[in-house]
Amino acid sequence: xxxxxxxxxxxxxxxxxxxxxxxxxxxxxxxxxxxxxxxxxxxxxxxxxxxxxxxxxxxxxxxxxxxxxxxxxxxxxxxxxxxxxxxxxxxxxxxxxxxxxxxxxxxxxxxxxxxxxxxxxxxxxxxxxxxxxxxxxxxxxxxxxxxxxxxxxxxxxxxxxxxxxxxxxxxxxxxxxxxxxxxxxxxxxxxxxxxxxxxxxxxxxxxxxxxxxxxxxxxxxxxxxxxxxxxxxxxxxxxxxxxxxxxxxxxxxxxxxxxxxxxxxxxxxxxxxxxxxxxxxxxxxxxxxxxxxxxxxxxxxxxxxxxxxxxxxxxxxxxxxxxxxxxxxxxxxxxxxxxxxxxxxxxxxxxxxxxxxxxxxxxxxxxxxxxxxxxxxxxxxxxxxxxxxxxxxxxxxxxxxxxxxxxxxxxx
Numbered sequence: 001x002x003x004x005x006x007x008x009x010x011x012x013x014x015x016x017x018x019x020x021x022x023x024x025x026x027x028x029x030x031x032x033x034x035x036x037x038x039x040x041x042x043x044x045x046x047x048x049x050x051x052x053x054x055x056x057x058x059x060x061x062x063x064x065x066x067x068x069x070x071x072x073x074x075x076x077x078x079x080x081x082x083x084x085x086x087x088x089x090x091x092x093x094x095x096x097x098x099x100x101x102x103x104x105x106x107x108x109x110x111x112x113x114x115x116x117x118x119x120x121x122x123x124x125x126x127x128x129x130x131x132x133x134x135x136x137x138x139x140x141x142x143x144x145x146x147x148x149x150x151x152x153x154x155x156x157x158x159x160x161x162x163x164x165x166x167x168x169x170x171x172x173x174x175x176x177x178x179x180x181x182x183x184x185x186x187x188x189x190x191x192x193x194x195x196x197x198x199x200x201x202x203x204x205x206x207x208x209x210x211x212x213x214x215x216x217x218x219x220x221x222x223x224x225x226x227x228x229x230x231x232x233x234x235x236x237x238x239x240x241x242x243x244x245x246x247x248x249x250x251x252x253x254x255x256x257x258x259x260x261x262x263x264x265x266x267x268x269x270x271x272x273x274x275x276x277x278x279x280x281x282x283x284x285x286x287x288x289x290x291x292x293x294x295x296x297x298x299x300x301x302x303x304x305x306x307x308x309x310x311x312x313x314x315x316x317x318x319x320x321x322x323x324x325x326x327x328x329x330x331x332x333x334x335x336x337x338x339x340x341x342x343x344x345x346x347x348x349x350x351x352x353x354x355x356x357x358x359x360x361x362x363x364x365x366x367x368x369x370x371x372x373x374x375x376x377x378x379x380x381x382x383x384x385x386x387x388x389x390x391x392x393x394x395x396x397x398x399x400x401x402x403x404x405x406x407x408x409x410x411x412x
Contacts, residue, residue, distance in 0.1 A: 023106060043118060043119025059072075081172075099154075151200050167205060196226070229251060240265050261309040278318070351407060365392075
């Protein structure tokens with residue numbers, strides 16, 4: 001299936017049929033005057049099972065099944081993302097849907113392409129319901145808006161790329177070439193660059209659990225050398241709908257000012273000009289001890305990115321677009337104060353916030369003849385108890401402490 005797109009016109013489609021096995025096609029057999037190619041094919045396996053797959057062609061090593069050794073083809077990564085998710089939507093019950101790692105020919109392809117396959121035996125090849133699912137998937141994919149897809153390349157895992165499949169089902173990450181663990185033996189710096197180039201990859205995913213530490217360090221080293229972001233599933237989920245180019249600006253700022261931290265994107269639609277907003281660190285530490293879940297939840301509707309990592313769920317450095325920065329630090333401080341004041345008695349002394357906390361003091365209780373046990377729980381619950389002939393009230397066994405935090409009155 002040959003696809004040609006022209007602005008303002010529905011995709012122009014040509015259907016071609018080959019008597020020759022698709023994996024052995026060569027240059028003259030493959031048109032080069034269109035935009036993309038979808039190969040509609042049958043999937044075969046040594047262990048047949050009902051499956052629908054999407055993949056791009058190429059050989060990381062020897063060419064055992066067509067094509068040229070050590071050669072990759074241009075991948076239609078965005079289209080593959082649409083096809084995979086279409087199959088998830090339309091596949092009849094009993095079929096698995098997944099990416100396959102890059103394999104087999106043809107490799108003499110001038111256009112971005114991919115295979116969509118149904119298999120793995122004559123039962124599935126003749127299943128009209130399965131064929132209908134493939135047809136509906138292709139139909140939808142041709143008109144889907146793929147502009148927000150983040151083009152990825154994958155390293156590690158098995159031939160049936162389960163981790164990459166899960167990522168594309170849950171996020172905007174769309175894979176082109178996927179090099180399974182068994183083929184990392186063929187990975188050189190030149191091949192790494194070809195994987196990136198042929199996938200037009202904006203980032204890579206590395207399945208570190210499926211390879212040796214040496215292999216993971218080699219891939220990460222190549223990525224660092226060529227400034228290719230390494231993203232995990234969590235990173236892609238947290239990106240939400242933020243344009244990837246804006247995310248890269250934020251990421252570069254974090255690498256410079258808070259290396260080792262991860263970005264959690266909230267309701268930030270864009271970030272053309274990222275700026276840093278900060279709040280007093282001891283104020284943030286106090287609210288994260290007092291009401292961590294509530295504070296993180298209050299960040300949800302804000303146009304902001306908060307940082308996590310290095311043992312902290314939230315850092316006192318936040319990132320936003322310059323457009324939204326005015327008064328944002330003040331707003332964050334007010335959120336902290338509201339949550340703290342809901343739980344403790346607070347007052348101000350100049351620019352200092354004074355937090356008064358009352359806690360149960362077991363030493364005071366013991367001096368009054370009260371042994372550890374259920375009576376402690378009653379006192380901590382605010383109940384008075386009878387000890388011998390004397391009544392003990394909760395405030396008799398409490399200790400008050402003060403915590404002082406410097407906050408400019410201008411920020412309140």
